[in-house]
Amino acid sequence: MTTLTTNYLTPTGREEAWRFTPLKRLGGMHDGSAVVADRHSLSFVGTKAQGVSFELKPASDAPVLSESDDAIVGRIREAGKDVAVLTISANTEVADPIILGRSQGSLESAEFSRVQINVQNHARATIIVENTGDTHLAEDIEISVAAGASLTLVSLQEWSSKTVHAARLHTVVDRDATFKSVVVTIGGSLVRMLPTVEFAGPGASCELFGVYFATSGQFFEHRMFVDHKVANAKSRVNYKGALAGDQAHTVWIGDVFIRAAAEGTDTYELNRNLLLSDGARADSVPNLEIETGEIVGAGHASTTGRFDDEQLFYLMSRGINLADARRLVVRGFFNEIISEIGQDDIQTRLMDRIDDELAKAGA
């Protein structure tokens, strides 16, 4: 029994990793009080291309790819449910995006879900995960991008208003592999994402993009960690957030660790926040820990600001009214990231949702 271990790990809110998260709103997923559901809500949408498989495997057949000291991840693993495994076979290039989705959730119980995505050697794919509806979900997603492979992962949190979602999205990027992710969080009551990357071989690279838009009462946390443990890997992080309405709260933590062995590392991380009204709070904390000086570059930037009056004046001086001018500025702000998805229908859908949220917030 590992009960004692997990009890010991139950966060109190004083820990660095939990100091921003409103623990009371986690539905007991962190302290063992949640009712664990039987459901497996992750489904494969459409038909599987050749070289693509998706199946539920017993936990014993899907050993973990990485350690985690996160309390919720610990409880998911302890629950020992079957693991949803998506595999893209070696040398397979999947032309169309692979769509996974969660829509059949419940607020009565919490789903503890392990997911593994294996992109084997020299395979290429785009995977889109669409999360909608209301649910309580604790998620442990592990991704392996094997040598020479390339994966674009789009993770869309388009939840309804009551969802509580805590997820670790951990990717191991091997030699000469590339990983790009676009994480979008625009729905839910509380969303806590841990997008983490570890480089397992030289020549690996990742681009981590994200946008979040929190309105009244929503709490969205994105706690990044990029582990440069090998030489000559490159990472870029660019997350943008907007907040509107009372008690809207976002947290962005950007931890980058350049270990002694990681010579030739090239890393830059950026977080920008746009406060659209009073009463909202954006926390933004970039952290860079460097154990070797033999690197190409390492930097970070974080800004939090309000609407630029000069931009609004310029647009309005061309006849555009205040509401439309604000909408243009917000769309423009997010466009840089949203356009990285590369799927017009999804981009339009997300921009429309952002317009709706903006209109509802009256910002």
Added chain:
Amino acid sequence: MSTLEIRGLKVSVDTENGAVEILKGVDLTIKSGETHAIMGPNGSGKSTLAYSIAGHPKYNITGGTVTLDGADVLEMTVDERAKAGLFLAMQYPVEVPGVSVSNFLRTAVTALRGEAPKLRTWVGEVKDAMEALNMDPSFAQRNVNEGFSGGEKKRHEIMQLELLKPKIAILDETDSGLDVDALRIVSEGVNRAKASENIGVLLITHYTRILRYIKPDFVHVFANGKIVEEGGPELADKLEANGYAEYVSA
């Protein structure tokens, strides 16, 4: 026929040391088809006049009136002023990240015309306006003013003037930072807009060289927050020869 009438306009800005009066009673009337040059030394308040008419929130109107065909401009929001027929070509056009020129222009023209332009004619309209100003077609896909050179920013302003077709256009130091070729192209754009739409133009400048391309009907010398001398084009020649010294020391 339109008339922009400025009477006794006083404007102040807030500073750390309290309100400072910049415009000290400006009287000026601009009618359709007329070109007025306002010339003056740096810091005389020329740009304040331009931005106050356009409604920039930084400037506090403390006295006087501005009307366009009798309608009270000072009561209007910034976008209402544009809809009423005012246009300001800015000295330092603002970057709007993530918003393409194409999207920006379509949004503006939709607001001003009250309906979205027909796609087919609109594409042609934009293409013609860009070609006339020697702009590369890729320009439409770039973000508004982001990474534009000084010359590109000014061409973009004049392209808007030609597309948005205002009644009265205020050009704030449109000549600054332009080389001779760009100055000529931009000036031709202004002259085209004048000729086709009978626009009234208020041309604000520090130097006389743009007046070789855009002929003023009236020249006003601006110093210390007000107009200190007025005349015809010959006044510009006098300024060219003597500079602003006599107005500044006065």
